[in-house]
Amino acid sequence: MSSPDLPETARAPIMFMSPPKYVQGFGLIDAFHTYIRDLGDRVTVICDNDVWGMFGDRIIASCKAGKLDLDRFIFSGQASIGQVESATKSAKSAKSDVIVGMGGGKACDVAKSVGARLGCKWATLATIASTDAPTSSLSVLYQDNGDFHSYELHGKNPDLVMVDTEAVVKGPVRFLTAGMADAVATRYESAMCAIAGSYTILGARPSNAGLALGALAWDNCRKYGISAMTAVARNAMTPAVDLIVETNTFHSGVGFESGGFSAAHAIHNGITLLPESHVAMHGEIVNFGVLAQLILEGRPDVDLDEFIEFSLPLGLPVTLEEIGLKGLSQSKLQQVSEAAVAPDESMHWMPFKVDAAMVAGALNGADAYAKSYLSGRETKLGAPSRDYAKG
Known part of the structure; x- marks a missing residue:
């Protein structure tokens, strides 16, 4: 990591950065709309089929309750540059103003990169607790074949981080x-x-x-x-x-x-x-x-x-x-x-x-x-x- 542009005699600053809002609770998925509607009303959720199969109906019900327009991008499970490009195209077509990565760290990383590309709000909804990716300001991206591609530094954390502990305790x-x-x-x-x-x-x-x-x-x-x-x-x-x-x-x-x-x-x-x-x-x-x-x-x-x-x-x-x-x-x-x-x-x-x-x-x-x-x-x-x- 390179240092910021400062005079040669100056020390780099101390910096602390975090999400503006972190929410964690049992059954939080059912209150999805309560927190998302503060960010926008047209939502793309990036989520794989396994996680959607467990919780998708509850997300749909919550969005209906909050009168949110919902678009879902089917996530492959790999945080690849190809997935980012496809999800960006999908969210842009849906005119989404909020991107949500739902599931594990890779879905969250894709959502952060999509939100950064579209210049809109982005959020994460973690259903496991194996990683700190839902909170961080970077994405770890791979080639479509699984080889490492890049770290993307977004300069900000997600606008909202949600963790559903009900989902966590049901997981491995x-x-x-x-x-x-x-x-x-x-x-x-x-x-x-x-x-x-x-x-x-x-x-x-x-x-x-x-x-x-x-x-x-x-x-x-x-x-x-x-x-x-x-x-x-x-x-x-x-x-x-x-x-x-x-x-x-x-x-x-x-x-x-x-x-x-x-x-x-x-x-x-x-x-x-x-x-x-x-x-x-x-x-x-x-x-x-x-x-x-x-x-x-x-x-x-x-x-x-x-x-x-x-x-x-x-x-x-x-x-x-x-x-x-x-x-x-x-x-x-x-x-x-x-x-x-x-x-x-x-x-x-x-x-x-x-x-x-x-x-x-x-x-x-x-x-x-x-x-x-x-x-x-x-x-x-x-x-x-x-x-x-x-x-």
């Missing part, structure tokens, strides 16, 4: 835990940006508010994560679920943009070049990336143990095998490591220079340490209990 628990992993990474990555004085994705210095949200995400997930996970496994709604959904979606999204990110996401981006890793979700790969970042930082064993002990009850991966990379060859390790330190990667927001050899060492080191820890977990001298989660 794995989505919730992957979202926790991505949220917790904000704490570790933003801390490195603050130490380094690096720029955030906003092209500014990290704000204290952004850093505080990263710390809050860690605190919430370590204290309430298991409770939320076990409730969602029973399709139950509890205060812990409410807190973790907000953490995954809002605290994480605003925290990483206004606080910064660094090694863990760069490692994720390198790993996802390997098709074998596609069995793992974004947050799951980021979780292993955090452990590798801790190795890069030279953290003591007690810090590594604490992170592993946080991860295990939530079923989050701490080894290469758990993210589909068992027996990773030297050539593939090199491919991942070089990609993680590419010129535009967030690895360069660490407070020290990192090269490909260091990343390869951290990946191997993290995997070896986690395997050793797991093999002796019951008898490991000084292995921490979950007492730290009570403080």
